[in-house]
Each structure stands twice: as structure tokens, then as C-alpha cells.
Amino acid sequence: MATVNVAVLGAGTVGSQVIRLIQEEGGDLAARAGADLNIQAVVVRNVSAPRDVEIDPALLTTDANQAIDNADLVIELIGGIEPPRTLVLRALSQGKTVVTGNKALLAAHGPELYEVAAQNGADLYYEAAVAGAVPVVYGLRESLAGDKILRVLGIVNGTTNFILDSMTSTGASYEDALAEAQRLGFAEADPTADVEGLDAAAKCAILASLAFHTRVSIDDVAVEGISSITADDIAEAEAGGNVIKLLAIAERVTKDDGTEWVSVRVHPTLVPRDHALANVNGAFNSIVVDGESAGRLMFYGQGAGGAPTATAVLSDVVAAASHIANGGNGPRELVYANLPILPRAEAVTRYQVQAEIRDRVGVLAEVAGIFAANGVSIKSVSQRDANDEVSEGSGDLKTAVLTILTHRATEGSLEQVVADLNDSASVIEVSSILRSEVSA
Template sequence: MTDTHPTIDVAVLGAGTVGSQVIRILGEQADDLTARSGAKIRVASVLVRNPEAPRDVDVDPSVLTTDPATAIDGRDVVVELIGGIEPARTFVRRALDQGISVVTGNKALLAAHGPELYEAAAASGADLYYEAAVAGAVPVVYGLRESLAGDRVTRVMGIVNGTTNFILDSMATKGMTYEEALSQAQRLGFAEADPSADVDGLDAAAKCAILASLAFHTRVGIEDVAVEGITGITTEDMAEAALTGHAVKLLAIAERRVGEDGTEGVSARVHPALVPGDNPLATVAGAFNAIVVEGEAAGRLMFYGQGAGGAPTASAVLSDLVAAVHHRAHGGNAPRESVYAHLPILDAGLSHTRYQIRLKVEDRLGVLSDVAGIFARHGVSIQSVHQRYNTDPGAATIVIATHTAREADLRAVANALGQSGAVREVLSTLRVEGE
């Protein structure tokens, strides 16, 4: 029987951990992928730095090239897996400007230059897919962009960085210090030699910006996300969290809410937080990711799975590739950027949360009254106060949990406590989320 499937030429930019797995699966599952996409998928070129470098999979030497023009020009679909801003941006623009569809897993590129790339894709009629840019194999981008297109999303909250979750989980379950857990993550390949993008929260912030843009039909850039990392988390924080039935997680939170002037807008933030033990996010272990989406009609949905790694991320890339190939062979387009809402970005200081503040205070009569006065002056209500064991002579350790208040007021309380004569040291300040 004559094979009537058209052949679609694909360029893979980068043959590292993810790229090599994409190439492997394309070879091993060629017949299935042809049936699903309606076309033969041919790896026509693979852009690499060094054609002689050892690779995890065998790649036909004839398709390897170090020249971007040779790799990209004239192809039907380009799969960008280089990462970073440049030269990835230049390569993606080169493809889109020629009407070549692009599949990318590059969250940093999309968070920094998404609008430019969406517009270039729309202008040339090309597809731009990016499921792998957020949460690896977890199909949250598809869920927000297509499955929930008929709903009004109000909140997105989740664990979107596997490296930091692995570190925090190791601290919680194995009693490691931050430095020990980071070193273990680097040895096992979960963290880079320079882990700053992960541990400082920047990777999560880029993903948060993408999720917020999709959820609220508004352009949100990484500069719109308030960011705190996990480098200040201590073993004492972990012990206190366990004592109160919480887990410490680095959360990305994007929400639609009404500002103080009555205007609806978008707030986006990334920070470590105490998550109650009965919240499913508290049980997410290792390098896994989980995102909870709240919609007015659908209610609360949770997306969970492997957020990193070659094969899981390749799975997300290939789901996009199948769609892009089908469109090239048989017509149709990916959903375009949806920014009709044009919601303003709200100051993160106006968001509402709860704090748990651990203090070392003077062990004397009236100190609690002094501390409570600071909270009262800033309009923050105290929910509970607990005293912890302390070996420091003349000092006491207390843990104060607040009621929900404005972030700006809570920050003001923390700053005022640090300057109070009744307080020797503000040991930690953590938000409480997910109640």
C-alpha cells in the first residue's frame, strides 16, 4: 500500500538532555507519531556546538550542523531547546519570520520576549507552542490555554521549580541544612553548578509570568512578578513548620483580584511559604511539580507530575510537535496570544496573606505588650502567640501567627519589629498560603 502521509521537516536546536530525548522518541515511536500527526516527521537538521561531542543517543552525523541558517532555513517546524535569551531569541525569530512554526521549552525567553514572538508568529501565520516551558511533562499550559478557555480563572498557585522543591523536601525529611541539600541536588543533577536562577526564584518567576498571562488574558512579564528565593530558609524554619503541621514550599502565585480603588487587576508573586499539611501541595516531594488552578465554573483543579528531566520534558515537547506538524500538513493554527483583558498589574504590597514571624525577644515583663503594640499600630491582627524553648539567657523565642492582612502592612510590621528595643532578632518571616 502506498504511503500517502506527507513528510514534515523538523529542525532541533540543541541536542542536550531534552533535545537528545526528543530525537530518540521521534525515532523509536515514528509510526505512532505519524498516525497521530497525519504526517511523517523527519529530523532534517540538528543544531549543535560541537558535532563530535558524545551524546546520549545516536544522531545521524549528516544532519548535525553548527550553522543556524543551515539548521533553520526552509524547515517546516523548529524545536528550540537551547535555553536562555540569546541566541535563542534570534533563532526563534528567524524561524517565525519565515513562517516556520516553533516549539520551545524556553521559559526565560517567553517571559522576557513573549509578546514579540507571539506577534511574529501571528504575522507570518506560524504556530508558537510552549507546553514544555512550564512544569515539564505537566500539561498546565494546554489546560489554561485550551481546556479552560470557557472558564474564568481566578487563581493559579503551585510548585513550578523542581530544584527548589527537592532542596526543601530534603531539608524537611532528612534534616539537612540548606547548604547540604543544595550540594546533594547538584551531585544528583537536579541543580546546576550555578543554582542562582532556581534558588533565587527567577526560574519560578518566569513560569509564573507565563501562567498569569495565560490565566488572565493579560501580558505579564517577569518584571511584574515579586520574587523571593529560598536561600534564607533554615533548619529551624523546617522544625517550626513541622511543629505547626506545615510544609515549606516555594510557591508561584498569580491571582485576579480587585485593588483598593475598585479596579480589577493581576497580582503575581514567587516566595517560600508555609503550606498546611492537609493541602495537597504540602505533600509534593522531590523534584515534582504541582499547580492548582481555580476557576469560577470548574472549581479547583490540580496538575501534578514530573517538572524536569530529559524524557518528561521531551514528552511535553512532542505533544506540541504533533500538533504543529498536523497543522503544517493539514491546515490549522495553534491558539493565538489572548490578551483581550488588558488587566493592570497590581502592586504586590496590596495582596493579602498571613505571616508567621519567629522572634527572639527580651525575657522581661511587658515585652509581649510592646510587641503587640507594633502589630496594632500597623493594623495587623494577631491570631496566636506561642513561646518556644530558648537557651539564650535573658531571651525568649516566640512565634506569632497573624490574621490575613495586606502584604505591605505585614512587611511594615516585620521592619518595625527589627528596630524595636524589645526584639533582639527577627529570626524568620514566612507567609502562610493554601489554607
């Protein structure tokens, strides 16, 4: 049996589990790949640092360049942009196969990596870059290659899902739920990439590129995180039979002139309680794919964690090792469609707008007129007391909170509605805007 020499770049949470599984399951992996997997080097920052998995000290090195040069297959699990970009380019430029779980790198520099891989006959695999153990990359690229994908949406960040789930189930504030997520290890000390939607946006770009055969970068994705979500938002959603989830949404949009565009966005979303995505709890991930012929499919599973993500890495390693030992090529970048990216202002969805108003005669008609003037149709309106008072020169006036649900409208129209509401003397504050992307 042939031997494939492997260099592992990074021995953190995922890298250490990849090494463990290769050591423990080497016989089965070799039988599946048709080649023995020989870990030749493990690149780390500090060879003396304690590790969760026992690694032969002779394999540990800080010299990434030498490890890459001596390998047949490079597994990059460092994360971030640099030095991974430089190291992956070094491997690909030598015709080496690369397996990575680095969504940030792919979303920012995917085209560059694909081009270097193609120029040098190298293969680039990245199943672990989206949704951990959930095989959605393979599903879109391989299993659904015979269909036309219309939409991909789902929960692709476990940290934000854990936080929103905690707020819903316990009534906790955003700050308290985030602190609990950090205490349990679901959130980093600096949670910005997760809670501001950047991690989900990188994954959204990758999914859109696969689904629509078009180059989509993280810069194309309209992003809104969850840091502004309040306990009141959660309660209002529950009162309407919904939960709030941070969704990544990529869809094929056909305009009236017949042209097709790609719309990509990440934002908190109202999801009906009886929708499958509403019941994705904790740190789990779930992606719904709508195909023209296949209909609706759902991928669900653990979206993070060392061992689950390591299984996705190893699925790529087995395929890559088989090609190295027995011939063949890995998947190529398919961007033949080259669809344009829909401007954010032209994206269409439904909205829930919550505003605090002065509770006096004529205000509701004024607010409705603002929506109508901007071409946004109102589906329903509810009102409750705000339980406070606003002081004016002539005395204290009661205030109320309006919750307005709309029919489908463009983001641009809704933004103008919000601007006009904020300019109105009858509106104290537009306190919340949520979107509604899915039906029960």
C-alpha cells in the first residue's frame, strides 16, 4: 500500500483531534483511502506547550516551510488569514494537496488559492470550513450537482445560536447569555467575529459560491450581528409565535427582466416556532437547501468542537490521499455562472419594525402614511403601553410601543421608512428591526 506523508499545521482543538483519530483509526482510514497516512510533521508555535492529545515530540516543529516541502498532503488548521495564506500558497504552488477548515481564509482569498491550485495541478479541500461535522459542502458540490439550487439558509454559527437559545429559554439578557457562553467555552474572550456575524458571513460566502457557481466573497455579504438583540425583542418574538435565530441566507434572485442575481446576507431573523430551524438549539448548526428539482433538504448536526470538526477534515483527507496514491483529481472551483451580486438595498424580505411613539390622536395614521409613502405594505399592527412618560414643555405625554409587520419589501425601502420615522416628531425611537425570511 502506498504511503502519503502528511504535515499538520496547527495542533489546537481541531488539529489535535485530527492527529488522535489518524493515530487511533489509521488502519480503517488507510483501507478507505487505499494509502497509509503517515504524519511526518506537526507544526506548532511552541513545541513545549502542554497538549490535550499525546503527540510524539519528534513530530513537533516550528518550521512550517520545511514541513510543507517534505509533505504530500498539508492539513491547515491554524485559522485566520496570516500566516495560513502564505503557507497554503506555498503548498499549492508546489502542487501539494491542501485540506483546510479555514473559512476566513477561503472567504477572503478563495479565488487566489483556487487559481494557484489550478496552475499547479494541486487540490484544495475544505469540508470543515462550514458547519463542522455537517457535510453541507459535499452535499452542495457533489450530491446536488444535478440540480439548480434556489436558496441556502441556515444556522451556521453555534456561539450565536447558544446565546439566542439561552435568552429565549431563560429570559436572560444578551450580556448575561454571552457571559455564560464564554464561561462554558462556546464563546471566545473576544466574541466579535461570532456575535457581529462575521464568522457566519464567511460561511455564507462559501455556501453561495458553491450553490450558485459564482465567486462570492465575505465583502459581498450584508452583515448584522446579534449584539443589539434585547430581552424585549425575544419576548416580542415569542408573543408572535416566533424565535430569533441568526441566519445566513444565500439565494438566487430573478428580476423582472429575467436576469439572475445572487443575494447574500446574515442577520437576526424571526423564525416561526413550528419551523424546523426554530428547534435547532444550543451550539448545533442546521442548513436548509431548496433545489429546483430536489425540493427542500435539511442538513443538521454539530457545527463546532474538536472531534466533530475533525471528522469533516478526515473525510477530505481520505479523498485526497486516495487521489494522491491512486490518481485522480479533487474538486475544482466552478464559477461558470458568474452571476452578479444583488445590491443590499434591492434584497426583498418581510420586516418587523418596533417603534416607541407619542400616544396621541393621529399618530398611527401618520406612521402608516410613512410606510405607504415608501411603498411598504403593512400586514398588521399591534400597540402596547410603554410604561413610561416623555416630558414636553406643555406637560407629560404617555407613550406607546408599536409593532408593525410588513409584507415583502426591499431593504432600501425599509431603510427610508426608518429614516422618515426617526425624523417624525411623533416617533421617539425606532427600537428594533427584525426580518422574517421563512414560513412555517
